[in-house]
Amino acid sequence: MKIFYSSDDTFDANFDELLQRGKMDIEGVTSIVAGLLKEIQTQGNSAVKSQIAKFDRWEPANDEALLVSTEEMAKAYDAIDPDLRDALHLAYDRIESYHQKLMPKTWMDKEANGTILGQKVTAVDRAGLYIPGGKAAYPSSLLMNVIPAQVAGVNEIVVCTPTPDDEINELLLAACHLCKVTKVFKVGGASAIGAMAYGTETIPKVDVITGPGNIFVATAKKLVYGEVNIDMIAGPSEIGILADESAREDYIAIDLLSQAEHDEMASSILITTDGELANRVSDKVEEFLETLSREEIARKSIEERGAIIVTQDMDEAIELMNEIAPEHLEVITNDPMSLLDKIKHAGAIFLGENTPEPIGDYVAGPNHTLPTGGTAKFYSPLSVEHFLKKSSIISMSKEGIQEIGGACAMIANTEGLTAHEESVRIRLRD
Amino acid sequence: MKIFYSSDDTFDANFDELLQRGKMDIEGVTSIVAGLLKEIQTQGNSAVKSQIAKFDRWEPANDEALLVSTEEMAKAYDAIDPDLRDALHLAYDRIESYHQKLMPKTWMDKEANGTILGQKVTAVDRAGLYIPGGKAAYPSSLLMNVIPAQVAGVNEIVVCTPTPDDEINELLLAACHLCKVTKVFKVGGASAIGAMAYGTETIPKVDVITGPGNIFVATAKKLVYGEVNIDMIAGPSEIGILADESAREDYIAIDLLSQAEHDEMASSILITTDGELANRVSDKVEEFLETLSREEIARKSIEERGAIIVTQDMDEAIELMNEIAPEHLEVITNDPMSLLDKIKHAGAIFLGENTPEPIGDYVAGPNHTLPTGGTAKFYSPLSVEHFLKKSSIISMSKEGIQEIGGACAMIANTEGLTAHEESVRIRLRD
Structure with a gap:
């Protein structure tokens, strides 16, 4: 897999390219x-x-x-x-x-x-x-x-x-x-x-x-x-993984591949503070690739859209991941729960080495229909909310309208809406 | 104002026309x-x-x-x-x-x-x-x-x-x-x-x-x-009013006009069980129209897009109103709260004669940005929700993945996704 170092001069350009992933030209x-x-x-x-x-x-x-x-x-x-x-x-x-x-x-x-x-x-x-x-x-x-x-x-x-x-x-x-x-x-x-x-x-x-x-x-x-x-306009699937030196390369490699096997257009991105881990994951991915039934698709996805980024520290890693706003985010670090506050944008967050992304695809409980391509910055997972809608309820008492009706009529008047104003004043007069 | 009777043979055609209100041809x-x-x-x-x-x-x-x-x-x-x-x-x-x-x-x-x-x-x-x-x-x-x-x-x-x-x-x-x-x-x-x-x-x-x-x-x-x-794609403003024989014609008339004065394309629709009230409201609207600063706009809206419908009973009135799914719905009846359960589709619901729609435009508290043109069947009022998004959180324990991992791997396998399957099985083996 391609490995990028955030301290490199060329990093910004490479990272910008990653941010353009999954843009569909409709x-x-x-x-x-x-x-x-x-x-x-x-x-x-x-x-x-x-x-x-x-x-x-x-x-x-x-x-x-x-x-x-x-x-x-x-x-x-x-x-x-x-x-x-x-x-x-x-x-x-x-x-x-x-x-x-x-x-x-x-x-x-x-x-x-x-x-x-x-x-x-x-x-x-x-x-x-x-x-x-x-x-x-x-x-x-x-x-x-x-x-x-x-x-x-x-x-x-x-x-x-x-x-x-x-x-x-x-x-x-x-x-x-x-x-x-x-x-x-x-x-x-x-x-x-x-x-x-x-x-x-x-x-x-x-x-x-x-x-x-x-x-x-x-x-x-x-x-x-x-x-x-x-619900949303969704594109190819993707995974982001945040990992420190405590993480296992075999877990990370197979999890990256579980997205890659979906689609040649899928993106699998690891951001880690550990350069050694980066190399070991890259080797492991190569090793696992040969065992997959969908090897060809996964290989193309990993080669063209996969990336490993090595950062100076975990704060930088999280910042970059928030920019990416991945559909799936795995956090495989010493104390993943402690990082939750800093994570702003992700469709679903998988905490700890026992939580491979596929567990969320099938049986964990949360929905697997998630925002892709960075739209986790404003879309939410598919949920009951998409099948519900709300109506505001207002019931003013006689006393209530007397209390706030004057302010209402005054604003309506300044907006030049005299029927609005009168619909309140007629009640205030009674 | 035009008065329609739900018992008339021609009613369905007239009602269908009302349902087409506010369709924008973009x-x-x-x-x-x-x-x-x-x-x-x-x-x-x-x-x-x-x-x-x-x-x-x-x-x-x-x-x-x-x-x-x-x-x-x-x-x-x-x-x-x-x-x-x-x-x-x-x-x-x-x-x-x-x-x-x-x-x-x-x-x-x-x-x-x-x-x-x-x-x-x-x-x-x-x-x-x-x-x-x-x-x-x-x-x-x-x-x-x-x-x-x-x-x-x-x-x-x-x-x-x-x-x-x-x-x-x-x-x-x-x-x-x-x-x-x-x-x-x-x-x-x-x-x-x-x-x-x-x-x-x-x-x-x-x-x-x-x-x-x-x-x-x-x-x-x-x-x-x-x-x-x-937030939504919104069209011209509109009000629906449900009223029985207990309602006052002057309140209803000025409330209908408060929408009509917004826009020539606005719709103001009263549905009532009381044919006498229908006639009195129609007269009152004419009387009030002359006093408005935006008389011309309001008159055009009332003449072209206003309607009064007289129904056999309140259940029928509510059923028709649910079909209309108005942006604003006023309920001016003997016991408006008792009808709330039957009301399915409306942007905001104004209960009782002391709750004129304009109170919701300015000071009541709920938002005045509401779904129009029947889209209250699936859109909600503007709210904090439009400025928030959610991320699912999953953190499996070692015991947890042992419990449900087998089921997960089996479904992944039947879907032909072997990297998905292996990402779970590798954990089950440890």
């Missing part, structure tokens, strides 16, 4: 995606079906053929290895329990004069979850999207997933049954995002669309934002 | 706005200055001329009527106190085996607030955007506001001093959104952009979404 595909969306919006199912024929190479016989049968899901669930079924249930329960802790509550407070202020929390009516299909059909993505929507109390959950050549991943079907999802449509890419944003004869219009996807999906989500809400 | 301006943004991104301040010359008709002498002097703000603050100053301070204190109650907290929970899960809450580093200028320069907008950012703990707050002909609203300046805002730039429209999203030589790149604006601002916010976060 300009090139925007007009194509906009065209697909417009077709779906104006022609509904007929456009959905012709786009499936074009991109997924099969022709749905009729509208009903877009829906996966629940019998198929039950059959797939029954067919999987019982140990795997238990593993998925364990994951479901832990993810559910964590997300329950994230639920905000409706509250109201009464002032001395009887005025009540508060905030009401309500689930959206309908949520649409996009789950990638084909070779990257991950049942874990289904759990991570469905569970927060269910915990939030969403009434109707719709899933869309592409089925290239009309083939669907059996594990995904099994996970659908496990999650009690019933509306799964065999529609992918921009077509799916358009169908859920605008609604068609069979696919309901939703309020929120979440879930990962390629550049076409990401672009479609951006284009329908405002018509519906979305 | 397609027409998208390419213009994208061009302006690209100029700012590639040419920085020089593009900002030439766009100001073009749209605001003045030529900044140099980069420093973009910044409002803090002395000017202090002078404006000293010059305003002391009663108005007190009114603004009252507003500040109440808005601050309400938003403090919305602050989520970092938490961590320990499991029996020593594993820790939690969520860390952090403010974004920099926030950019857009405040419309010219005739619609409302100091209240400044308070409603600055205070949640300050309560959230944002380190650097940047304000942009257009100054047509190099003139700036004195009240806005005074409010900036009151809010202790120091970085106010005289840049408006798409130029401002571009400058804050990409950064220029003098205007810092921010993480989140909030604030209201016209269609150019809304379109620019949508285009930079993903590069930065935004």
Whole structure:
């Protein structure tokens, strides 16, 4: 792996390049995606079906053929290895329990004069979850999207997933049954995002669309934002690791590779205070690479987008990592908890050598849908919050409006809004 | 005002038209706005200055001329009527106190085996607030955007506001001093959104952009979404009122007008169970209209976008109102609190006849930046949440990973990710 030293004169330029990782250039595909969306919006199912024929190479016989049968899901669930079924249930329960802790509550407070202020929390009516299909059909993505929507109390959950050549991943079907999802449509890419944003004869219009996807999906989500809400615009996966001399090179190397194997565009970055560790990790990565089933992808990612940075001290290491704002951040140091205060930007923080990032991908509990490409500076992990919205509550008492109505009317007047002013004054006169 | 009866055969068609209110057609301006943004991104301040010359008709002498002097703000603050100053301070204190109650907290929970899960809450580093200028320069907008950012703990707050002909609203300046805002730039429209999203030589790149604006601002916010976060895409203002026979027609009429006077495109909709009240409100609106300083705007809004709907009962009224999902919802009935459970979608809910909507615009405490055009089905009021983001925290104990690591490795394996699997198994072996 490439090793950089923060004390080098050329370091700033190299670091700037790392900060540009994961920037997607959606300009090139925007007009194509906009065209697909417009077709779906104006022609509904007929456009959905012709786009499936074009991109997924099969022709749905009729509208009903877009829906996966629940019998198929039950059959797939029954067919999987019982140990795997238990593993998925364990994951479901832990993810559910964590997300329950994230639920905000409706509250109201009464002032001395009887005025009540508060905030009401309500689930959206309908949520649409996009789950990638084909070779990257991950049942874990289904759990991570469905569970927060269910915990939030969403009434109707719709899933869309592409089925290239009309083939669907059996594990995904099994996970659908496990999650009690019933509306799964065999529609992918921009077509799916358009169908859920605008609604068609069979696919309901939703309020929120979440879930990962390629550049076409990401672009479609951006284009329908405002018509519906979305979770975030996510790019390739990435890991940052902060380590000191106490860390083990084999743990770090395999954890870096666990991101690299996702995608040639994935970034794996180690920042350490220990130059010796840097060299040992680099060797170990090379050694492990040869053992991986996805060696080719991982090697390309490590060579083109991987980096090890050696800093003068841990404060500098943390500062650089905050600039990177990685999707996943592992902290493998003597006392990782003591560094938590200084860490500002990261999608998920994995503390200590017993917490490999993949544990958070599947079973720990927190969501694995996380902000990438530095957007952890302003986005949060997927959560119940994405399936909820708030309403302010105001109930003024007669005494309350007498107390603050005068100030209100005065500001309204200075803003030149006389109906605003009068709507308060008419009450003050009574 | 137009009165519709839900029992009429033609009602569904009329109601569908109401649901289409406030849809902005941004397609027409998208390419213009994208061009302006690209100029700012590639040419920085020089593009900002030439766009100001073009749209605001003045030529900044140099980069420093973009910044409002803090002395000017202090002078404006000293010059305003002391009663108005007190009114603004009252507003500040109440808005601050309400938003403090919305602050989520970092938490961590320990499991029996020593594993820790939690969520860390952090403010974004920099926030950019857009405040419309010219005739619609409302100091209240400044308070409603600055205070949640300050309560959230944002380190650097940047304000942009257009100054047509190099003139700036004195009240806005005074409010900036009151809010202790120091970085106010005289840049408006798409130029401002571009400058804050990409950064220029003098205007810092921010993480989140909030604030209201016209269609150019809304379109620019949508285009930079993903590069930065935004609060929402908002359209014209609107009010929905639910009323029964206990309500007073004069209160309802002036409250409907308080939205209508904002904008010809504003919508004011009363839904009532009382046909007699409907007629009396319609007469009262006509009577009040003549007294308003913004009569022309309000009249056009009421005539083209106002409506009164008479329903069979309150359940039907609430159901229709949930479909409308208004920005502001007043409930003026015998026991308004008893209806709160049934209300699903509204930006802010004003309960009882002593709670006119304008009280929420200025001094009640909750935010006046609210989702419009039916987007209350998925957006929330502007809040501290827009200036914060979360990071998941996972710290597995040695015992913890032994307990759930096997399940994790098994799922990783079925997904074909062998580095994921090995990163767990290597720990299980130790």
